[in-house]
Amino acid sequence: MKFHIATLPGDGIGPEIVEQAIKVLKAIEKKYNHIFIFEEAPVGAIAIEQTGNPYPESTHELCMKADAVLFGAIGDPKYDNNPKAKVRPEQGLLAMRKKLGLFANIRPVVTFPSLLDKSPLKRELVEGVDFVVVRELTGGIYFGQRGRSEDLNTAFDTCIYTRDEVERICRLAFDYAMKRNKRLCAVDKANVLETSRLWREVMQELTPQYPEVTVDYMFVDNAAMQLIQWPKKFDVMVTENMFGDILSDEASVITGSMGMLPSASIGLHTSVFEPIHGSYPQAAGKNIANPCATILSAAMLLESLNLLTEAETVRQAVTDSLNENFVTEDIDKNVAKKTSEVGDWIASRI
Ligand code: IPM
Ligand code: MG
Numbered sequence: 001m002k003f004h005i006a007t008l009p010g011d012g013i014g015p016e017i018v019e020q021a022i023k024v025l026k027a028i029e030k031k032y033n034h035i036f037i038f039e040e041a042p043v044g045a046i047a048i049e050q051t052g053n054p055y056p057e058s059t060h061e062l063c064m065k066a067d068a069v070l071f072g073a074i075g076d077p078k079y080d081n082n083p084k085a086k087v088r089p090e091q092g093l094l095a096m097r098k099k100l101g102l103f104a105n106i107r108p109v110v111t112f113p114s115l116l117d118k119s120p121l122k123r124e125l126v127e128g129v130d131f132v133v134v135r136e137l138t139g140g141i142y143f144g145q146r147g148r149s150e151d152l153n154t155a156f157d158t159c160i161y162t163r164d165e166v167e168r169i170c171r172l173a174f175d176y177a178m179k180r181n182k183r184l185c186a187v188d189k190a191n192v193l194e195t196s197r198l199w200r201e202v203m204q205e206l207t208p209q210y211p212e213v214t215v216d217y218m219f220v221d222n223a224a225m226q227l228i229q230w231p232k233k234f235d236v237m238v239t240e241n242m243f244g245d246i247l248s249d250e251a252s253v254i255t256g257s258m259g260m261l262p263s264a265s266i267g268l269h270t271s272v273f274e275p276i277h278g279s280y281p282q283a284a285g286k287n288i289a290n291p292c293a294t295i296l297s298a299a300m301l302l303e304s305l306n307l308l309t310e311a312e313t314v315r316q317a318v319t320d321s322l323n324e325n326f327v328t329e330d331i332d333k334n335v336a337k338k339t340s341e342v343g344d345w346i347a348s349r350i
Contacts, residue, residue, distance in 0.1 A: 002035040003305055006066035006270070008059065008096075010044040011089060012279025013289040013339075014072025020291035020343025021070055021298040024317070027350040028302065028310045039066070043096065044074030044089035044279075054092025060099055063270050068301045069100075071274035072294065077281050097137050101268025103165065104172050105135040105244065106300075107261065107276055109231075109251045114322045115331065118256030121228060126254055131234035132180070133251055134173040135244025137265055139165045140195070142241045161195045161240065166202045172266075173238035174210045183214045183235035187223045187243055199240065220247070227251055252276050259290030259330050262297035264304065271304050273297040287338045290328040292318050295346060317349040 007022065009015040022038060029036045041059035048054050054074070063069050074089045096102070111119075111129045119126045144158030170186070177184040186203050188196035200217060207215050218226065220243045226233065227247065231254050239247060252258050258277050265272040275293030283289045299314040321327065326345045329336035337345075 001305075001307075002037070003067040004037045004039065004065065005301070006062045006069045007038050007040045008043040008063075008069060009040065009072040010042075010074040010279065011046055011076050012073055012281045012284040014044075014074070014279055016285070016287060016339050017275065017289055017291045017294040018070060018072040020339060020346075021294040023343045023347040024295050024314055024350065025070075025298050025302075027347040028307075028314065031313070031350055032307070032310055034307070034310075043071070043092045045076035045079065047092060048087055048089065052087070054087060054089050055095040055099070060096070063096070063100060063272075066270050068304055069270055069272040070294075070298060070301060071272050073275065073277070073279035075279040075281070094142065096272070097265065098143065100265075100270055100272065101138065102265040102272060103136060103138045103267040104169055104265065105133075105137040105248075106176075106264045106266065107133040107135065107248045107251070108263075109133065109255060109261065111255045112257065112260060112319065112322055114325075115255065115257045115260070118331070119254060120256070121231070121254060125229075126231060126256070129231045129254060131231070131251075132176055132236050133244060133248045134169065134176060134236060134238040135248055136161075136165070136169045136238075136240045137244075138241075138267070140241035159193065159195050159240075159242075161198055163198065163202060166199050167206070170199070170203055170206055170238060173236055174206060174213055177213045177236040178210065181235040182212050184216075185223070185234060185237045186215065186217050187220050187237055187239035187247065188217065189220050189243075190217070191219060195240065223247060224250060228254065248276065257331065258293075259328070260292045260296065262293050262300050264297070264300045266304070271301075273301040273304070287340055288329055288336070289339050290330050291339050291343050291346075292321075292328075295343070313350055314346075317346045320349055321346050 009018040141159040144160040146157040190196035299311040302311040
């Protein structure tokens with residue numbers, strides 16, 4: 001089959017890791033007789049430099065007409081250290097999410113047996129951890145009204161959700177739960193926030209439509225605690241944008257391997273697949289970053305195109321690279337294979 005894949009490498013280590021995922025997709029293309037047409041476009045700091053806009057219209061058009069988007073990372077310390085910068089790389093990511101209608105961010109958290117001892121948690125707590133964080137991605141405090149008073153000494157950000165926004169993400173989370181172990185945990189702050197009370201209302205309305213799913217509710221502070229005390233108790237977790245941002249970072253380190261975790265952002269238009277780690281500017285251009293999270297994001301991309309065997313082949317090749325300890329320095333300093341070497345190894349294994 002023939003597919004158009006837009007590639008948005010972005011900033012920092014983005015270009016190096018996306019290059020490895022493309023290698024892997026090309027190996028899949030060859031093995032299974034598909035045609036993948038890759039087309040690249042700028043996003044983030046690099047797009048600001050080239051066009052003044054972190055998510056240029058031409059990039060958006062490319063994404064809209066593609067079958068899937070493979071995304072690297074965005075961000076540059078130049079902007080992080082300057083709170084007064086008017087245009088920021090992150091605005092490109094937020095604009096992309098909004099314009100592509102990517103209302104759901106799916107982050108599977110699974111352990112790799114060979115990496116268990118790298119977890120900051122005890123082995124017995126993490127062995128067998130397997131859950132998914134479903135994060136709302138185009139609403140809440142990220143997109144509500146914000147501003148400053150005239151004297152600049154007061155600032156505000158507004159958390160806002162409509163019933164429809166809540167309903168579509170909760171339905172999607174119920175559907176995930178149905179495909180998995182049928183347990184759904186809704187995380188909120190309903191003891192304080194009105195938006196959270198709306199979430200609970202909607203969840204309670206939907207629950208009877210999914211009689212097989214066991215639903216429970218957890219306040220976000222408690223969820224942050226339980227995630228590290230009993231990570232195995234979770235199956236699907238659904239939450240609003242900012243809680244999801246925070247909890248998914250927390251969840252990602254439980255497995256001991258932030259460099260291994262992929263994500264999918266899905267919604268109204270083309271889906272976007274990206275590693276959950278950031279642009280890691282200290283490593284940019286050094287050929288040392290772990291490409292596995294991006295390669296596993298490419299596996300999720302294949303799955304979204306209904307190429308299930310192909311996706312499994314990619315996952316198996318990544319697992320093989322771990323089992324044979326052909327890994328980058330973040331996983332084993334003594335081995336410290338280069339980004340491109342790991343990409344080559346996984347592609348040739350396919
Ligand atoms: C993420 C990131 C982004 C977010 C930043 C870069 C704006 O942390 O994808 O989780 O907060 O959503
Ligand atoms: Mg984040």
